[in-house]
Every structure is written in C-alpha cells, then in structure tokens.
Amino acid sequence: MSIKFHLPNFTEKFKFNLVYLSMMQNCKQFLRDDVEIASVFGVFPPSVWNGGRTQGGTCDKKYINTVLKSFNNLGVPLRFTFTNPMLEKKHLNDKFCNMVMQMADNGLNEVIVMSPLLEEYIRKTYPNYKITSSTCKRLNDVDALNAELEKDYNLVVMDYDLNNQFDQLEKIKHKEKCEILVNAVCQPKCPRRSDHYKSIGLQQIAYCEHIAKYPNRPFNLKNVVLPEYLDIKDCPSMDKTLFDTKDYPTHIKPDDIYEKYVPMGFHHFKIEGRTSGLFNLMETYLYYMVKPECRDEATFMLLINLNENGVIDIL
Secondary structure (H helix, E strand, O other), rough: OOOOEEEEOOOHHHHHHHHHHHHHHHOOOHHHHOOEEEEEOOOOOOOOOOOOOOOOOOOHHHHHHHHHHHHOOOOOEEEEEOOOOOOOHHHHHHHHHHHHHHOOOOOOOOOOOOOOOOOOOOOOOOOOOOEOHHHHHHOOOHHHHHHHHOOOOOOOOHHHHHOOOHHHHHOOOOOHHHEOOOOOOOOOOOOOHHHHHHHHHHHHHHHHHHHOOOOOOOHHHHHHOOHHHHHOOOOOOOOOOHHHHHHOOOOOHHHHHHHHHHHHHHOOOEEEOOOOOOHHHHHHHHHHOOOOHHHHHHHHHHHHHHHHHHOOEEE
C-alpha cells in the first residue's frame, strides 16, 4: 500500500516543494518504501475563504497559473485550505476565490472545507472538486469521526488528539479515508484551538477587506478588533519546531507510520507547516520520508539543489 503524504504551502514554499519533489523523483534510493506525495495544500492570497493559518500577500493570475501547471503536470493536486469558519453568505461571491476555483477546475485539484455554507456552495458550483473534511472541525471522538467518514468526503482529517490512541484508532471504520496529522504543533488537548480557528478566520476576513480598500497600505494583525472570547494572544505553539514537539503524546514517529498505522489500514498522512520556517520544514520532510541511514546525504543533496535553484543562498 502506498504511503501518501500531504505537504504544506504551494504558494510561499512553491520552489522549495518543487525542488523537494524533484529530489524524490531523482533520488528514490533515499526514500522509505512506497512514499508518494498526494497533494500540496494552501491558498493563493488574498483568499477570504482561507482558514487554519492567516495568510497575507497577493498573487496574480500569471503566478497562479504557473503554480497550478507546475504541480499538476507532475500529477500532484493542489488542495485549497478553504476552512474559514466565520464566513457569511456575502463571502461566497468573492471574486478572487471564485477565479481561483475556475482556473483550477480540471478534475485533479481539491478543496478542504469546514463551513457548511461554503461546502454547499462549492459542491453546487464546482462539482469536479474532491472535498476533504478539515481537522479544524476537531473530530476527536471516534463516533463523530465515523459519522463524518460515512459522508461524501474524499478524505476526513482526524483530530490530532486521537493520535497514538490505538484502542480508539482500531474502532475507525473507514481507515482508508482517514487522514492523520503527524506533526501537530498545537499542545495536546488545547482548550483554545477551536476559538483560535475562529479568530484566524476573522483576521483573514479583515485582511482581505483591507487589501481590497487599501492595496498599497501595510496591514497589521494587531489592529484587528476581535470579540473578547476570541482575542487569543501569545499562543505558545505558533513557533514550535519539530524538535519542540517530538515529546508530545500526539507526535507520530516515522517508524510508527510504517510499522503501526499502515498495517492498520491508514495511508494518508498530513505534514502541517504552512507558516513554518524553511529549515524546519526541510527537517520535517526528511524525518518522515527519508531512510534514517540516508538522511545526511539527502540533506546535502537537497541543500545543494535549493541553492542552485535560488531558494536559499548557502555560499
């Protein structure tokens, strides 16, 4: 059975992910058996439908088309993180998000959803897209997860609090449709996680409204006025690295993927890191997908290729 990884950030980490994919194709001797990239997720900003992480910046049609063709020509779908839980009906007509959906509507690309309002709109307006149910829904109860897996989703991303609870994982009925977040940076059983997603959603809406009105003025997230219960400050998890989270009970070790999860029937694994630094992301990719005995050589080769392609400057 192939082991399918879903990688973060096709926009800001565009070149990095392409260089990594090239290394996978040309240096297969480095890789663990049966590894493949099932998608790269993220958004083209400014996307008001975006959720999970506030994403700034802007992209024009030329850049969008370049990214789409670069990944799709390799057979790799883009998965749009359209998981903003705070959307209203007026946001469904957003010109930019609909333009992106039209440009990418080729039967290969996919969407991750949280809002029932947006999900219904996408299913009706863009029926060619495969739809994934987001981890933002916090499906940390097996009964709720099984109910979601029975619905018309291509995949359902399990809540990270179920990671490594093998007595509970055995109860999942459609493991082949279940996607597992392997490197969660959020603290286990975070009491603020759902509210944090809501605050991020409001921040994303505020950013997009600002860009539409004042395209040449800088935007400051600190100026966004949030309801008191959603005004989450100083989250301790936002800047954590792979090395900070390895001791979490929710952290999934590479060997466990291959020795425990895959034999149980799971084969979709998500690596989060849309806002991670490049070197943390590189370390995470190599940690999960490269044979331990090949790590040093793979790291060297990847750094050389990143340098040659202008992603980093190590000279």
